[in-house]
Amino acid sequence: MAQASLSNNVLKLSGVLDHHSVIAVRAEAERLLAEAGQEVVLDCSAIEKSNSVGLSLLLVLKRAAVKRQQTLRIEQLPEDLQQMAHVSEVSEILV
Amino acid sequence: MATDARNAVELKGVSFRRGERFIFNNVDIAIPRGKVTGIMGPSGCGKTTLLRLIGAQLRAESGEIWVDGSNLPSLARTELFDLRKRMGVLFQSGALFTDLSVFENVAFPLRVHTQLPDDMIRDIVLLKLQAVGLRGAIDLMPDELSGGMKRRVALARAIALDPQILLYDEPFVGQDPIAMGVLVRLIRLLNDALGITSIVVSHDLAETASIADYIYVVGDSQVLGHGTPDELMASDNPRIKQFMQGSPDGPVPFHFPANKLADDLLGGVRG
Numbered sequence: 427m428a429q430a431s432l433s434n435n436v437l438k439l440s441g442v443l444d445h446h447s448v449i450a451v452r453a454e455a456e457r458l459l460a461e462a463g464q465e466v467v468l469d470c471s472a473i474e475k476s477n478s479v480g481l482s483l484l485l486v487l488k489r490a491a492v493k494r495q496q497t498l499r500i501e502q503l504p505e506d507l508q509q510m511a512h513v514s515e516v517s518e519i520l521v
Numbered sequence: 522m523a524t525d526a527r528n529a530v531e532l533k534g535v536s537f538r539r540g541e542r543f544i545f546n547n548v549d550i551a552i553p554r555g556k557v558t559g560i561m562g563p564s565g566c567g568k569t570t571l572l573r574l575i576g577a578q579l580r581a582e583s584g585e586i587w588v589d590g591s592n593l594p595s596l597a598r599t600e601l602f603d604l605r606k607r608m609g610v611l612f613q614s615g616a617l618f619t620d621l622s623v624f625e626n627v628a629f630p631l632r633v634h635t636q637l638p639d640d641m642i643r644d645i646v647l648l649k650l651q652a653v654g655l656r657g658a659i660d661l662m663p664d665e666l667s668g669g670m671k672r673r674v675a676l677a678r679a680i681a682l683d684p685q686i687l688l689y690d691e692p693f694v695g696q697d698p699i700a701m702g703v704l705v706r707l708i709r710l711l712n713d714a715l716g717i718t719s720i721v722v723s724h725d726l727a728e729t730a731s732i733a734d735y736i737y738v739v740g741d742s743q744v745l746g747h748g749t750p751d752e753l754m755a756s757d758n759p760r761i762k763q764f765m766q767g768s769p770d771g772p773v774p775f776h777f778p779a780n781k782l783a784d785d786l787l788g789g790v791r792g
Contacts, residue, residue, distance in 0.1 A: 477683035482644035
């Protein structure tokens, strides 16, 4: 089970992000991002487990933010996602 | 019999035959989770058969094969299908689809096994190709790639679904030294960074010994020995010694059994 929530311009992702759960979470996160202000923090501290779809979700939200001219700052990326980002050399993009 | 959670794969008392000939006879193998384990042995000793048994492409005659906590022979078809999604295989041939571009080859398992939208499939394909250094080759067709590049695209495809266990079937065969070095680095990197359990079936001693945390040497339908590369190098077992030192003659003879040479050449008539 994975979820997205928004509070004070902090968009929080939580739970297990996998190939199944990511689709619903993405829709919810994109909807919440559209409601958020100009500067948004994407809090990843409550992501329990993920794989490459987690990285893709972060990229999807980054692109959506750029399109709306929002600033999206990714914070507290879990270790497994950090390692994946390192292997695919996208750590600098996901900040 | 329960399995040890520290092991990603366990074979217990496994036997497999082709006709009357035992390929494996009552074999026990434990593959530790999160490590690189080499399965080594001379050509034709059954290494690829072992991978097929672990991948449930072949059924053992007897014994238990535990993969990620499940005993393969006891699984229903759907459970087996789910388990296979957690395993990636890098085939010896690469086995790329020749009519599909590099992008579509890597995207293939994502299209078949997930409902992800196109933009997320594209992200994952780009991420995997970047990891193997071939993002720039995304639009090429397989026949435009070198042998080493094909193997790396196949590796990107093998990790597309983020497998927990990655099976490599003779990954170094036919590769030039640079391509071999790249593969060695990638296998180690993917294993360590992504926490994958890697099983490398190979007869390339130097490359496998350089990345394996643990090695099983198989032959004569048995496990001839197992240990760290250093332990096997120092082994007194003549069969292990012959294999690890690459000696042409030893317990595994250079000559296939035959009549006496003189008898064959002179027909038993001596001058």
